[in-house]
Structures are given as structure tokens and as C-alpha cells.
Amino acid sequence: MTKTAIVLGAGIIGVSTAIHLQRRGWQAVLVDRKAPGNETSFGNAGLIQREGVVPYGFPQQVGLLLRYALNNRIDAHYHLKTLPKQVAFLARYWWNSNARRHDAITRAYAPLIENSVLEHKDLIEASHAEALIRKDGWMRVFRTAEKYDQAIAEAALWEREFGVEYDKLGSADVARIEPGLIQNFTGGLRWRDPWSVLDPHALTAAYCAYFESIGGRFVSGDANSLGQAGSGWRISTAEGPLDADDVVLALGPWAEVATKRLGYSFPLGVKRGYHMHYAAQGNAVLNNWTLDAERGYFLAPMNKGIRLTTGAEFATLDAPKTPVQLDRAERVARTIFPLGERLDPEPWMGARPCTPDMMPIIGKAPRHNGLWFAFGHAHHGLTLGPVTGRVLAELMTGEKPFIDISAYSPQRFNP
Numbered sequence: 169m170t171k172t173a174i175v176l177g178a179g180i181i182g183v184s185t186a187i188h189l190q191r192r193g194w195q196a197v198l199v200d201r202k203a204p205g206n207e208t209s210f211g212n213a214g215l216i217q218r219e220g221v222v223p224y225g226f227p228q229q230v231g232l233l234l235r236y237a238l239n240n241r242i243d244a245h246y247h248l249k250t251l252p253k254q255v256a257f258l259a260r261y262w263w264n265s266n267a268r269r270h271d272a273i274t275r276a277y278a279p280l281i282e283n284s285v286l287e288h289k290d291l292i293e294a295s296h297a298e299a300l301i302r303k304d305g306w307m308r309v310f311r312t313a314e315k316y317d318q319a320i321a322e323a324a325l326w327e328r329e330f331g332v333e334y335d336k337l338g339s340a341d342v343a344r345i346e347p348g349l350i351q352n353f354t355g356g357l358r359w360r361d362p363w364s365v366l367d368p369h370a371l372t373a374a375y376c377a378y379f380e381s382i383g384g385r386f387v388s389g390d391a392n393s394l395g396q397a398g399s400g401w402r403i404s405t406a407e408g409p410l411d412a413d414d415v416v417l418a419l420g421p422w423a424e425v426a427t428k429r430l431g432y433s434f435p436l437g438v439k440r441g442y443h444m445h446y447a448a449q450g451n452a453v454l455n456n457w458t459l460d461a462e463r464g465y466f467l468a469p470m471n472k473g474i475r476l477t478t479g480a481e482f483a484t485l486d487a488p489k490t491p492v493q494l495d496r497a498e499r500v501a502r503t504i505f506p507l508g509e510r511l512d513p514e515p516w517m518g519a520r521p522c523t524p525d526m527m528p529i530i531g532k533a534p535r536h537n538g539l540w541f542a543f544g545h546a547h548h549g550l551t552l553g554p555v556t557g558r559v560l561a562e563l564m565t566g567e568k569p570f571i572d573i574s575a576y577s578p579q580r581f582n583p
């Protein structure tokens with residue numbers, strides 16, 4: 169008998185999981201209330217971050233915390249009114265970010281990241297999406313010698329410990345690599361191994377088309393209608409009720425829509441982020457994915473224009489957009505590169521689905537048969553889609569996952 173699965177959520181995580189199940193002989197159906205890849209996986213910075221072995225921790229130094237409290241920065245912003253709702257998540261995030269715990273988390277997290285490019289390569293080739301990919305890394309640029317030296321020292325450590333490769337760039341190197349920059353930088357750091365995606369939405373759509381080409385199906389449906397039916401699962405879809413043996417919850421920041429109803433409690437939070445596309449003035453060209461490291465925004469030369477993406481906004485998932493970081497970042501970005509007009513009618517907003525220990529939740533639900541979780545990928549969901557899909561499908565089909573995934577188990581929050 170062919171095993172069947174509903175994969176709920178057609179972002180990069182759900183689509184990748186559905187592919188890996190279908191490849192292993194299961195009949196998988198992707199279900200989403202929107203078209204594939206239209207939420208968080210739509211608007212990110214497009215980096216497959218092979219260098220991202222160290223998850224972003226919560227600041228520990230009192231001075232820095234006080235500066236964040238002023239709420240006037242580009243890299244972080246918070247909604248004061250809803251802060252009480254986020255305190256539980258933030259307190260645990262802060263606790264896990266202490267140097268000793270953060271180091272242990274990094275060691276557990278690194279194997280996922282280390283396999284990210286290889287696992288994307290497999291799906292990129294299978295879905296003939298090479299035209300969407302660049303393989304030449306990305307660059308951080310620095311204004312002060314202090315931050316530059318710190319970053320280079322950290323990169324040397326990551327190279328030794330995690331095999332991450334980088335180039336140290338002087339001021340002249342940065343100007344040569346990016347002649348369009350109109351600001352002198354003290355130096356830069358180029359990560360060599362990461363790949364970048366010229367249109368992240370198109371990549372998820374290409375993976376979904378590949379999934380359909382190997383016999384998978386996509387149907388519209390709402391997670392709110394998911395329930396148990398006999399020994400399996402049932403959901404209402406545009407094509408009527410759909411039954412399956414197993415269900416995967418890959419709902420990104422909306423995971424709690426389903427987990428809470430099923431009796432699970434995860435201390436999740438979101439870090440919202442914005443993007444806007446810009447034209448370049450005259451014939452100015454931006455060659456590389458570039459992070460203005462001491463200000464905290466990205467400029468990425470994508471297919472739709474130069475995409476500026478912002479850092480973390482601590483707010484509830486459904487609060488109205490407040491793109492103040494985008495406005496602040498745009499003002500600074502215009503002083504480093506001749507950006508032209510805005511190309512989108514309004515800023516795009518997405519929400520990074522976060523756990524307080526900075527690791528995703530991947531594995532079997534502790535109290536239900538045939539229920540599986542794959543969410544909470546925070547800053548690295550695009551990076552980790554294919555590797556997550558592979559290890560979860562391996563677990564579901566009874567294979568031994570090719571890396572140890574015990575650290576990502578849902579049981580750490582729901583014993």
C-alpha cells in the first residue's frame with residue numbers, strides 16, 4: 169500500500185519536504201491557503217547561508233540592550249504595546265543566548281547548515297532552476313576598524329571550527345569589487361561558500377513544479393480544518409475532503425494555528441522583516457549581496473531590482489505593518505549606493521518563525537501518530553528547506569536521517 173501524506177504549508181520547508189516524501193514512494197499532497205511560496209518564502213534576502221553556523225543570539229551586554237531599548241535602530245525595532253505578549257519568548261531567547269548555551273546550540277545547529285548548499289544543489293538541478301542561482305558568496309562591509317577586526321577574527325574561528333571559507337577584503341578591494349559604492353568602507357569580508365537566489369519566490373515555485381512533475385499534487389485548503397479521521401488525518405480542500413495516513417505541519421510562523429488545537433505548546437515568536445525593491449540611478453550597478461554590517465540591512469541585486477531587506481521587528485504576527493526600519497535603512501542605503509526610485513507599491517512584510525533556542529522544530533509529534541513538525545527556521549528557512557525536507561522524510565519513511573536531528577526534536581518543548 170502506498171503511504172499518503174498531507175504536507176500543510178507550501179513555503180520552502182513544506183515544498184522541500186513534499187519532494188523528499190514523493191521521491192521515497194509516498195503520495196504527498198501539498199496544501200496551502202495561498203499559492204506556493206507566497207508568504208515568508210516570498211520576500212527574504214535570498215541567501216543560502218552556508219556560513220550561518222552560529223544562530224543569531226539575543227544581545228547580552230547591558231549597554232547594547234539599553235541602546236536597543238531606545239527603539240531607533242535599523243537592525244531591530246519593537247512594538248511597545250505588544251511587548252508583554254512577547255516577554256516569555258524573549259526571556260527564554262535571552263537565556264539561551266548566554267555564551268555557554270549559545271556555543272552548545274551552535275554545535276547542534278551547525279550540521280544542518282553545513283549541508284544546506286549541497287541539499288539545495290540537488291533540488292536546483294532536479295527542478296532546472298540554475299538560472300535563479302549565483303554561487304559567488306556574499307559580502308559584509310565595515311565602517312570602523314574595530315568591527316572589521318572583530319568580524320575577521322570571528323570568521324577565522326568559524327573557518328577553523330566549521331570549515332566556512334572567507335576572503336578578507338581591504339578598503340580598495342571593496343571599492344574594486346563594488347565600484348558603484350559611493351562610500352568608502354574600512355574593509356569587507358566575503359563569505360565564499362553561500363549561494364544566492366535571484367528570486368526566492370520563483371525558486372519555491374520551481375521546486376513545487378518539480379514536485380508535481382514527479383507525481384505530487386498541490387491543492388488549496390485551510391489548516392483550521394485539519395482533524396483526525398480514523399487512524400489518519402483529514403482536511404477540507406478546494407477539491408473536497410482529503411484523507412492521508414500522515415500530516416506534516418510546515419506552517420512557518422502560523423504553526424500554532426494547528427499545534428495549539430492539537431494540544432501542543434511551543435514558546436514561539438516571530439521576527440518580522442520588510443523588503444522593498446529599488447532601481448539604480450543612471451548606469452550604477454550593484455554586483456554583490458552586500459550587508460552594511462554596522463547598520464544592519466542588506467542590499468541584494470535580484471531579478472526584480474535591488475532588494476533592500478531589514479533586520480528584526482519584534483511584534484505580533486498579525487499586527488499592522490510598521491516599516492520604520494525600512495525607511496531608516498533606505499536613508500542610509502542612499503548614502504552608500506545611488507539607489508533610484510522605489511519599485512514596489514508598498515513594502516513587503518514577512519515574519520521569521522522563531523524558537524527561543526534558535527533551532528528549528530523537526531520531528532515526530534510526541535502524542536499523535538502520523539503527525540510531524542517542520543517549522544521554526546527563523547533567519548535560515550530558505551537555507552534549510554531542502555535539508556529539513558530530507559531529514560524529515562527519512563525519519564517518516566523509517567530511514568536513519570543522514571545527520572543527527574535529535575537536537576531539533578519537538579519533545580524539547582513538549583515532553
Ligand SMILES: Cc1cc2nc3c(=O)[nH]c(=O)nc-3n(C[C@H](O)[C@H](O)[C@H](O)COP(=O)(O)OP(=O)(O)OC[C@H]3O[C@@H](n4cnc5c(N)ncnc54)[C@H](O)[C@@H]3O)c2cc1C
Pocket residue numbers: 176177178179180181182199200201202203204205206207208209210211212213214215216217389390391392418419420421422425439440441442443477478517518519520521542543544545546547548549550551552
Ligand atoms: C526580511 C527577511 C529576510 C530573510 N532572509 C533570509 C535569507 O537570506 N536566507 C534564509 O535562509 N532565510 C531568510 N529569511 C527567513 C526565511 O524566509 C524563512 O525562515 C522561511 O521562508 C520560512 O519558510 P516556511 O516554509 O517555514 O514558512 P512560509 O514560507 O511562511 O510558509 C508557510 C506556509 O503556510 C501557509 N499557511 C499559513 N497559515 C495557513 C492556513 N491556516 N492554512 C493553510 N496554509 C497556511 C502560508 O500560506 C505559507 O505558504 C528571511 C526572512 C525575512 C522576513
